[in-house]
Amino acid sequence: MIKATGKIWHNGKLINWDDAKIHVLAHVTSYGSSVFEGLRCYETARGPAIFRAREHMRRLIDSGKIYRMHIPFSIDALVEASVELIRVNQLRSCYLRPLVLRGYGNVGVLATEENPIETYIACWEWGKYLGEEALNQGVDVCISSWTRIAPNTLPALAKAGANYMNSQLIRMEAHVNGYAEGIALDDSGYVSEGSGENIFVVRDGRIITPPLGASVLPGITRDTILQLARSLGIEIVEAPVPRELLYIADEVFFTGTAAEITPIRSVDRIQVGAGHRGPVAEKLQKEFFGIVEGKAADRFGWLTPVPETVGVK
Ligand code: PMP
Numbered sequence: 001m002i003k004a005t006g007k008i009w010h011n012g013k014l015i016n017w018d019d020a021k022i023h024v025l026a027h028v029t030s031y032g033s034s035v036f037e038g039l040r041c042y043e044t045a046r047g048p049a050i051f052r053a054r055e056h057m058r059r060l061i062d063s064g065k066i067y068r069m070h071i072p073f074s075i076d077a078l079v080e081a082s083v084e085l086i087r088v089n090q091l092r093s094c095y096l097r098p099l100v101l102r103g104y105g106n107v108g109v110l111a112t113e114e115n116p117i118e119t120y121i122a123c124w125e126w127g128k129y130l131g132e133e134a135l136n137q138g139v140d141v142c143i144s145s146w147t148r149i150a151p152n153t154l155p156a157l158a159k160a161g162a163n164y165m166n167s168q169l170i171r172m173e174a175h176v177n178g179y180a181e182g183i184a185l186d187d188s189g190y191v192s193e194g195s196g197e198n199i200f201v202v203r204d205g206r207i208i209t210p211p212l213g214a215s216v217l218p219g220i221t222r223d224t225i226l227q228l229a230r231s232l233g234i235e236i237v238e239a240p241v242p243r244e245l246l247y248i249a250d251e252v253f254f255t256g257t258a259a260e261i262t263p264i265r266s267v268d269r270i271q272v273g274a275g276h277r278g279p280v281a282e283k284l285q286k287e288f289f290g291i292v293e294g295k296a297a298d299r300f301g302w303l304t305p306v307p308e309t310v311g312v313k
Pocket of ligand 1: 038167193194197198216220221255256257
């Protein structure tokens with residue numbers, strides 16, 4: 001159950017958590033017309049810090065643009081609002097959920113100026129997504145019988161609420177069959193991504209991840225891994241991944257704001273590599289957590305510090 005905090009940011013103002021409500025006939029409830037983001041704010045020795053805040057807010061604005069939803073706030077304004085919100089809610093570490101939706105007014109599919117564009121940012125305390133153990137031991141996953149949203153259906157580069165109906169089908173099917181997560185193939189039968197994670201494959205010391213044309217979300221953690229691997233001198237490419245490459249890989253891992261870097265130890269009950277976290281995932285985890293937890297230098301400028309208030313909980 002979500003742990004409520006004091007305030008939610010709405011269209012430039014802070015409102016009480018319980019007042020952040022929408023009408024049942026808002027455009028978004030019938031038609032899924034929302035775009036959103038998920039960010040993490042990590043606790044560091046120098047106070048809370050949001051990970052790659054600008055990149056997430058840029059993707060939010062991009063998602064809105066794809067759906068002709070003009071978000072009337074700049075990247076900087078959204079980042080500032082997030083910092084202020086975390087400070088006011090006195091959180092040391094949290095998950096942040098910016099959410100933009102088409103509101104109450106017209107009830108037809110075509111939203112009009114009568115449907116206001118509402119911008120919210122909420123934050124709350126949150127732990128590990130696939131479990132603490134998953135980061136060390138790895139998870140068991142399956143290939144989904146559901147195909148990832150195809151090009152020319154729902155645009156995958158937008159992080160839109162409606163895309164998550166596809167994600168829910170993938171995730172629910174995996175869950176009822178006893179898997180931690182499902183991996184969807186794209187319209188051409190190549191590996192796309194998990195219901196809420198990008199995927200990486202390691203073979204012979206080289207990392208491969210599906211390209212943006214494989215109906216993947218342009219993950220911020222995906223980009224983080226591309227940059228980190230390159231800086232460590234590890235070869236990494238974006239290329240189509242055939243399903244069976246997962247079975248014969250040395251390592252496979254997920255990335256995402258929620259999943260962070262989660263190793264995959266089996267796919268369709270076929271053991272991947274040694275059946276536990278491999279050395280490449282471990283090395284990347286070490287680099288990643290070193291930076292986000294403020295133990296290593298922020299050499300890419302990925303952290304936005306949140307000034308702490310007196311009496312932080
Ligand atoms: N793919 C999907 C479908 C997702 O929902 C997410 C989570 N936002 C990701 C990939 C990973 O993206 P990010 O690293 O930006 O969290």
